Amino acid sequence: MWKRLLGPDLRREWYLIRMPDGPMKDYYRKPIPWPETDYKELEFLCIDLELTGLNPQKDEILSIGFAPIVNQNVVLSESAHYLVKPSHALPEDSVIVHGLTDDRLAEAEPLEEILPHVLLALSGRVLLAHHAPIEIGFLNAACERIYGYPLLTRAVDTLELEKRNRQQRNQPIDGGVLRLAKAREGYNLPRYRAHNALVDAVASGELFLAQLAHKAAKGEQITLREIMFRNK
Amino acid sequence: MDIELIEIRDFLKIHHPFDLLPEEALETLPKAIEVRYARRGTVLFEPGEENKFLWVVRTGAIETLDPDGNLLARLSEGECFGVRAIMRGVAVNRCEAIEDSLLYLLPVEEFNNLRDNHPQFAFFFAPLGGERLRSAQAHSKGGTNEDMGLVSTKVRDMIRRAGPVTIAPTVSIQEAAGVMSKEGVSCLLITDQDKIVGIVTDKDLRNRVVAKGYDIARPLSDIMTANPICIDAEDYLFDAMLLMSQKNIRHLPVIDGGQTTGVITNTNIVQKQSTSMVFLVGDIYKRETIEGLQEVVKQVPTMVMNLVNGGATAHNIGHVVSTVTDAIARRLLQMAEEKLGTAPIPYAWIVMGSEARHEQTALSDQDNGIILDDSYDEATHGDYFRTLAKFVCDGLNACGYVYCPGDVMATNDKWRVTLHGWKSYFSRWIDTPEPEALMLSSIFFDMRALHGDESLYEELRKYVIEKSTGNRIFLSFMAGNALSHQPPLGFFKNFVLIRGGEHNHTFDLKHNGVVPIIDLARTYSLDVGLSEINTEDRLKAAVEQKVISQDGANDLLDALEFISITRLRHQAKQIQNGEKADNFMAPENMSHFERNHLKDAFNVVKTMQSALASAYT
Structure with a gap:
């Protein structure tokens, strides 16, 4: 309960004191981006995960792409x-969705090997994803499991942003217009045919740049708080 | 493992010049890129700002504007910009997104790296504008052709000996023959106080001495050909060959800056590959009838096609084709004079337009006229010149140089007048530049004497230069006229195409491509009173007179060459397909490469047009 009251910035300081050395502690060495900062001064890490399902407790990460x-x-x-080596054989439906086969994943490395790279890239940056709860949920679960600590971060969700923008302009939000490819079309962004975690991560990053370029048209400052994803 | 960025690689792979990179380079290239999004209206860089990237348009469109706000280029998907700014360190122009755009930014270090390791890629960017066009020309050129050697090699380059073998006129024939055999030459130049007075060749020794049992102790001056025909070192080998074939001689002394520097021989040229083209022209002078001339002219389209396919430049081809036309007209004039007798008073036959500029590339309309000596009397001389003009113009028409639709021909009483008459025409055109005068100016300010008394033409030319040089009012009209033909660029993202009609969805490589450059060169040339007529010569001379910058002139010359050769290739293809050659080209029939470079060329013309506009209007 006290954790919730303190907020991520103080908790980070606390973790830095308590936590043993390692990738997780290295992640916390840089401050979590402050909400009142102009977005132009911030760095973001666009992340996309390919998964076996949507439940962070049960399902697995198959690949991670970031930029x-x-x-x-x-x-x-x-x-x-990165391709992640799953701890179990893949359920059939995710093979169909992602085109990932057991064979190919056999070349992959276990999540323990990959997570440090992700944490290093994310440190001091704002997490950015299209439908961020998934990425946040899975990465947090992975950190809890591997390091015993949660992943505190601030995030931007391009899907959420798109939804807000559309609602403000009284545009419909049904019919899949919030899906990544559809949302991109509205900003004259190219259609990508290939799909993997990196292409989608880059695609969400491009979408974010476009969304903000449109939002900041008058040159005024936009703080992280205004665009930040709020976990309910 | 870069397979993840396959989207970016695949995009670059199909766009020039990235398509020139090998597979391995393309695989790693996406990793170097930064992606930026620019909303419509975003300025990417302003003049004076630092630019550290090569920019590639992924989606959207970008405009490049010069500091005065003139549009230089519109770039669309797959096109690069920012190169000039990289080369100079700071941006010179302003770049602005005119659509919501996604841009790929290649950091300058990586860009340099690619240029260092991939010459083809470096070539594309190699110094800008003009240079790049030059490399484009080299890139798109086929093999070399021996025909080309003749039109691109200057006489000077063919002289191998340090100096010609010379001898005094008083030396005996026998002694002279000894010198020839010792020096291993087929001719001797006879000089008197460093001045060339005669020539003696192997053939002369055989025909004039041995065969006739002439006394070999006699001085050389007895048998030499006095005052031989010479050629200037600046002339093309092609001209030398023509002269030899025309005069039926085998040796031509070469004069360079008043000095005799060597002799060019028939064998020199045969070694350089004698060609059908040269014989074609030589042949013209041997024909006795108009039917005979027709037969020769029929070969011109094929000749042009061969030259184009052989990699000749448009400049060279213009020279060759105009020379054929000149020869036909000269031969017809000779025939007319044989028939009608010598002219009763001096006259000069003048040619106008592309033939005058040495820029004819196909059989085209005839544009000609006659300058009559001021002693002309209609009652006594009228019939002679009327008949002469009719004979020549009809003959030209029969050979395929059809009657001028605007009736600019010597058969028109208006264009067959005395020197005084011509002077008053030009005086009126220059003093009161009305629309009609301006229309005519593009024809009459490109004029050259072809036959007869050249001094008449020279006097007219001097008069025109005096009147027009530095005449601001006249020049501003000429400049305005020069701007009336615009390159077919301007519509967003694409070429401006002709809509509807026979030439739907094409653009006119002549009127919107070549003509604007010719008009620019003429205006500059009139401003500073140049005597040059050929567009390339005009631009080069204009640089010396400092009315145009060296860079500007180079860029224009390259643009001219690229547009002209594209036009010629287009026409060669039509001839090959048995179609009628025209100037209308459809962008979809061009390679990506040609499209890009044509856009470059048109941009150069646009830039130079706006420079002209600000200087004269």
Whole structure:
């Protein structure tokens, strides 16, 4: 209960004192982006996960793709894509959805090996995803399981942003218009045919840049708080 | 493992110049890229700002504007910009998104890296504008052709010896023959106080000495050909060959800056591959009838096609084709004079337009006229020149140089007048530049004497130059006229195409491509009173007179060459397919490469047009 009252920034300080050295502690060495900062001064990490299902407690991460946004550019030189070795054989339906086969995943590494890379890239940055609760939920569960600590972060959800924008303009939000590919169309962003975690991460990053370029048209400042995802 | 960025790789792979990169480079390239989104109206960089990227348009559209706000380029999907700013360190122009755009940014280090390792890629960006066009020309050029050597090689380049073998006129024939055999030459130049007075060749020794049992102790001056025909070192080998074939001689002394620097021989040229084209022209002078001339002219389209396919430049081809036309007209004039007798008073036959500029590329309309000596008397001389003009113009028409639709021909009483008459025409055109005068100006300010008394033409030319040089009012009208033909760029993202009619969805490579450049060159040339007529010569001379910058002129020349050769290739293809050659090209029939470079070329013209506009209007 006290944890909720304190907020992530103080809890981070507390973790830094308590926590043993390791990837999780390294993650907390940089402050969590402060909500009152202008978004232009912040760095983001666009993340997309491919999963076996939607339940963070039960389902598994199959692949992780990420790319940072620095100075409002998606920087591909710092992008990465990892295939995660699942602890169980894959259920059939996720094979169909993602085109990932057991064979290919056999080349993958276990999540324990990959998570440090993700945490390093995310440290000090705002997590960005299209439908962020999934990414937040799964990464948090992974950190809890592997390091015994939660992943405190601030995040932006491009789906949520799109929904808010559309509601403000009294535009319909049904018929799949909030889906990544559909949402992108509205901003003259290209249609990507290939789908993997990295392409989708980059795609959500591009969508975010477009959303904010439209929002900030008058040149006024936009703080993280205004665009931040709020977990209910 | 870069397979994840396959979308970006696949995109770059199909766009020039990235398509020139090998597979491995394309695989790793996406990793170097930064992606930016620019909302419509976003300024990406302003003049003076630093630019550290090569920008590629992924979606949307970008405009490049010069500091005065003139539009330089509109870039659409797959096109690059920011190169000039990279090269100079700071941006020169302003770049603005005119649509919501997604942009790929390639950091300058990576860009340099690619240029260092992939020459083809570097070539594309190699110094800008003009240079890039030049490399484009090299890229798109086929093999070389021997025909080309003749039109691109200057006489000067063919002289191998340090100097010609010369001898005094007083030396005996026997001694001279000894010198020839010792030096291993087929001819001797006879000089008197460094001035060339004669020439003696192997053939002369055989025909004039041995065969006739002439006394070999006699001085050389007895048997030499006095005052031989010479050629200027600046002339093309093609001209030398023509002259030899025309005069039926085998040796031509070469004059370079008043000095005799060597001799060019028939064998020199045969070594350089004698060609059908040269014989074609030589042949013209041997024909006795109009039917005979027709037969020769029939070969012109094929000749042009071969030259184009052989990789000749448009400049060279223009020179060759105009020379054929000149030869036909000269031969007809000779025939007319044979028939009608020598002209009763001096006259000059003048040609106008593309032939005058040496830029004819196909059989086209005839544009000609006659300057009559001021002693002309209609009652006594009228019939002679009327008949002469009719004979020549009819003959040209029969050969395929059809009557001028605007009736600019020597058969028109208006264009067959005395020197005084011509002067008053030009005086009126220059003093009161009315629309009609401006229309005519593009024809009459490109003029050259072809036959007869050249001094008449020279006097007219001097008069025109005096009147027009620095004449601001006249020049501003000329400049306005020069801006009336615009390159077919301007509609957002694409070429401006002709809509409807026979030439639907094409653009006119002549009127919107070549003509604007010719008009620009003419205006500059009139401003500073240049005597050059050929567009390339005009631009080069204009640089010396400092009315146009070296860079500007180079860019224009490259644009001219690229547009012209594209037009010629288009026509060659039509001829090959048995179609009638025209100037209308459809963008969908062009390669991505051609499209890009044509856009470059048109942009150069646009830029230079706005420079002209600000200088004269």
